[in-house]
Amino acid sequence: MPEPLFVLCPPRSYSSIVCGIIGQHPDCYGLPELNLFLGDTLGEAWQKYPLFKLFLGRDGLLRTLAQLHEGAQTADTVARAQEWVTQHSDWPVRKVFDHIQDLVGDRILVEKSPMYAREQEYIERMLHVFPKASILHLIRHPRGMGQSYVKLRSEYGVLNRAVENANTGARDPEKIWMATHELIVAVTDDLPIGQCMRIKGEALLSDLESYLPQICEWLEIRTDKEAINSMMHPEDSPYASEGPPGAPRGNDPNFLTHPAIDSARLAKLSEPTLDGELDWRPGELFTPETRKLAKQLGYQ
């Protein structure tokens, strides 16, 4: 079976659309957010954070199991997926992935739970479980990420309350951006050449024609027109819409309502500047540490 591809990034870094695009390649299978590396076993990952119970963490796995076990995501199939999770809570997470892989077949699993990059423990577990996994380090300008993060929280009150209650330690988007990327860079720095690749989301999404074949070449999968065309339709994924009662999300809520590529909008994607005050901390600027890392990653 092929090694999986994990997309690592902070939240609000285009990971849903990017994972959706790559996951639609005929040789790949795009998954919603599974959050499995939060624990050694399925049960441990399942119970990890109150935040996940409330809102985000479980829907992706429930939808995946419902879809793969029964070919449909309904309230009933999700309920049975929940039962399956309960019955297999002692399974190591590798065994859960292997189970999903068996159901998917000989395709690259593509997954992108942003939570993986929030704690060194999670990334290290991921690399321990899949030491040869391909990793795509997805980056977005810290200003763009921060603005998107603040906007999402304001639009989704339940998410805002969940974050406030989750005691995750970092509610400032700049701190999240910095801590996440620092961690990813540090953990992936010594991996063999080509195991971890880095890409700016803005560059990728504004020039899919140039970058999608490169990603395919890297993953050693088809680069023909038909394959690339499939990637241009993330909306065709069974997970690219709101899920059934019991598992409505499992992905970025904006992606679930607008999963198709808006080529005209993406072509206009541009990178903001590191200079100037922050929307979410009026009168303040990015810290020197953030500026240094952002420049290292190619932002100005």
Add this chain to the structure above:
Amino acid sequence: MLSADRFSVVASGGAGQESLSTAQCMAYFRGSLYLGTGCSSSIEAKDAPRILRYESAAGKWQTVYESPLVSPSRRSRVPDLSVGQNAAGLAKFRHNPEPLPRDTGYRSMCVFQGKTDDAPALYVSTMSRSGGLILRSADGETFEVVSEPGLGVPDTYSFRGLLAFGDRIFASAAGVITDEYLDPDVGREAKIYVSDDPRNGQWIAAAEPGFGDPSNVSISAVAPAFGRLYAGTANPDMGFQIWQTEASGEPPFDWLPVLIDGGGGFNHNFAVGAMTEFNGALYVGSGITGFGYDAVHDVGPVSCELLRIFPSGNWDLIAGQMRFTPDGLKVPLSLLGRGLGDFYNSMIWSLAVYKDVLYLGTHQWEAFRCLEIGAPDIVGGYQLWASADGEKWTPVIDDGRGNPTTLGVQAIQSTPDGLFVGSGNYSRLFNLLAEGRRAGVDFPQGFEVLHGC
């Protein structure tokens, strides 16, 4: 391909003057090798850097020029930012009222015949805290100053990349000296000058500063290839840029960008260190100045990369970080990552072709890291690599040939008499920093020159 046992040491200990730490530049002139030396801390008369000539047949070095002494000024004592936090350790050297050498070294040299030169002459650029100068020698015995300090901008510390191209000579500003600090590597503006009569000190701009991009802080390397002139920059914001020109018509010339954003490595490809043409491509060594970290711009630590550019503008990554780029997926063809697989190789300082083999020399600063972390053993030192096809690379010499404080290969010169490799030795600084930290550390001082044939 020359193996390590084909090299012999033709100069060591700074060729008799231990304070000469660097074999900085070389040229082959009138049948002999000329060597410009440098002193990392040129603050006493005995530190005066020299230009040496090597007579291969006799195996002897002769001093043909030595820096004159001048009265110290405020700028004689300002800290050297290239050594960053280590600069404080040099303070004890910096209060000497006696005359001191005008020059701290000789950065670049080339053979050129300008329109008022009767025959090809040797032109040499100085590194001087009073402003870099251009020296000229018609006979290799006597040298004269043929420029104003800094070509009219005394804050310019030096000029690198003295290069004859067609019927003109080029020089790029390198480093800046102010009343507060010295940055020997990076200047305030990326200026490149051109002259067809350097004997009379007539230099004019060959391009607008930074090729119009103010984030280019220096033009760090120039080289001819495919009948064009290529210039590589230092850029702390977005990484090096490479520009090309036919250098036709009157200066300033038309320059075109060839590669930007450090080839997608961004500012971790801070600067171009060396370029040379080989087997139909321009090979480009990049990295960062200083000890793997640019203290002035807070970039790094990072390791070097090697690229090659074809006349069409297409390019390959030879050694470095595999990446997606606007020009396609770049896989390191040598299968070597950044630093040629060694994190502490921070810069490729030199590239040269000898008998159809490409050689490169690195700057490897691991010894200073060992000191910083209190490692039980001091290891590291420059590496010399070779390749017959530009893709498969073989280490020829490593670990600074036994002295881990011999960090860099500053100059490689291919001559009819063989290949000469000049190194930079930082033991003076290292030994100073080691004082009080550890006993029994006293590495030999002074540059080495190796001769391979």
